[in-house]
Amino acid sequence: MKRTLYFILFSVGLLMFSGEAKAQQTLREPLSDSQKSDDGVLVAYPNPTRDFIIVKAKNPMLKVKSVTFYSIIGTQVSETMVNMNTAEIRLDKLKPGKYLMKYTLSDNTQKVTQVVKQQ
Secondary structure (H helix, E strand, O other): OHHHHHHHHHHHHHHHHHHHHHHHHHHOOOOOHHHOEEOOOEEEEOOOEOOEEEEEEOOOOOOEEEEEEEEOOOOEEEEEEEEEOEEEEEOOOOOOEEEEEEEEEOOOOEEEEEEEEOO
């Protein structure tokens, strides 16, 4: 009887925990596809953004090695070493405007996408 009770309490606790984790994860999901920058290799959202951008390699076997931001005239303004599949990059120190985001994956794929930083 005690084992059954412990099992039920453990199961309910586990379900409650996984529900909380999922709710926290969905808070950072973009509201629509128009807020995503998806080039087939990497997803970056929200775009446009205010304080942060989340980058995620679409292939779970790959890691994002680094993300570098350039002003629209080509001046490097920020570089972040990531070494994870998914990461949140703070952008609160960048001024509002358009930036080019260059990323490098663990297989040395490099691509550039545009990111808009809002006030």
